[in-house]
Amino acid sequence: MKKLLTLTLGMCVATLMFAQLTVPPSGGNQKSTVTQWIGPVSVSITYNSPDVHGPNGEDRKGHIWGELVHYGFIDQGYGTSKSAPWRAGSNENTTITFSHDVKIGGKDLKAGTYGVFLDVEKEGPWTWIFSHNSTSWGSYFYNPKEDALRVQTTPVDAAYTEWLTYGFDDRQLTSATAYLQWENKRVPFKVEVPNVNDIYVNTMRGELEGTMLGFSNGPWMTAAQFCAQNKVNLDEALRWADNAISGSFIGVEDFSSLQTKALVLQAMGKDAESDLIMDKAIKQPTATVQAVHQYGKALLASGKTQKAMEVFKMNAQKHPEDKFTPYVGLARGYTALGDKKNAIKNWELAIKNLPENQKPNIAFYEGELKKLKG
Template sequence: MKNTSTILALLVGTCAFAQMKFPAVSSHAEIEQKVGLTEFEIEYNRPNINNREVFGKLVPNGEVWRTGANENTVIKFDQPIKVNGKELAAGEYSLYTIPNQKSWDVIFYKDAKNWGNPQEWKESNIALKVNSPATKTKGVKLETFEIRFTNVQQDKADLVLAWDDVSVVVKLETNTKQAVLDMIKSQLNENSPARDFYNSANYYYTNKLDRAQALKWINKAIAKDAKAPSYFVELKEKLEKEKY
């Protein structure tokens, strides 16, 4: 009985000192977005206005901001991209910004393990800095800070930073076209299934590339599949009729 009582006492004591959990003041968010063949991930914390004056006061103009709350905002992508027309290697970066009234500097920083801003800011850690216009959203105020992707296409997308009545758009471009062309060149062969020949022909047709080559591939696809779907034949007809 003595041993049992001791164990129970220890358990009660342990429970008494268990850490309590409270909701975060700024909610945590994760975003995943595929642009063409490039995978993007963003992890950040979302502060609220809470009746405060945001830009120029809570977030001072001309100073480095963590672009969110708590830990630094982190962005990852698995293939090289262009940001506002400038090249940036694939990898993981902190996304820092320097807000101003008319435009923001957007900084991709190599050290992605900070609570907020780095204790020591190193210019050598700046992988890329670009500038984007800051637009006022008339009559609309966003209570919670938001990062989102819009206008997502096969080879580009807009990365939007929005809070209060300010919106900043960063232009992203991926290497989708070259990646697809390289894949076709290295992988498409006589043993490839009909579907691969169809997809290759359709990609060429959609992007207005070598029509003669696309015709060869769609003919190959139809020849390989005795039960080829009707859209195989439809693509062949389009390639034969349309000139580009």
């Protein structure tokens, strides 16, 4: 028992000796993380950030690239690597994490966490290296066999930056350009999510099948509308739209749910079926004067002038209490038909009954009338 106690105490002492305390970062190289979302996809870079002036305040301007940061692959005198790139930061390994599969510089890279290294060259392109080994210390144990991807890049001149900084710019719906910026250089690489709509759909599908959305048809309409707008996953979107109309516990047949189904049918190229659904939708008690008006405008925009005119006339008959919106619709319809007389008449009626919330737009309406009279 005494031997066991002695052994246990020895192990505790050894553990305490090697335990790490929380202390300031070595060399003042602060740890940072920057995250950018590309749609539903997150990209996070974690790094340690040195400054140009160094831990003791020494001015290292003009001595960063090719000196403090070595060119090419070298033996750093420690670790197993005899041909190591720069660790693309300081202290620990720089890492990057992708929540989903992406493309870097046009090349595929799977979701996950990678070590990030940079081959810095005196002349010619530099190379970003993404390694499956994200846990080693810096690049002292770099092994090219663990490379997941290499992508060439061209450094560009940049505004002076004291602290090594990672960031993102040129942020688009399906891509963003990540960069390292330090001293007078910026080193970029482009991150793309070419299948972003598929990711959205997969996420929505999981959420719709979950239990957190309650007994509402709103999420089903939102998902179906997204698919219609982007013309993706249309067969399933039609089922989602039908569920919003007649699904157990959640289905509600009203203007919004019927319009959603019509949008999906239109995206599928089934215009005749879409028109039939919309004919039903605009006759619903829930079809507001503004909703019907917007549908008529959409018909005008798609070149269906006669159909739009029918909708505008129906809106005026159904909502005699509204002395403005139906007249605007009729004015637009008659203008599209080339019937100036009736177009002028309805613009004048609309302007005469201009509601308070439309007064800021009076110049536009009077301009439309003036064009017809001119």
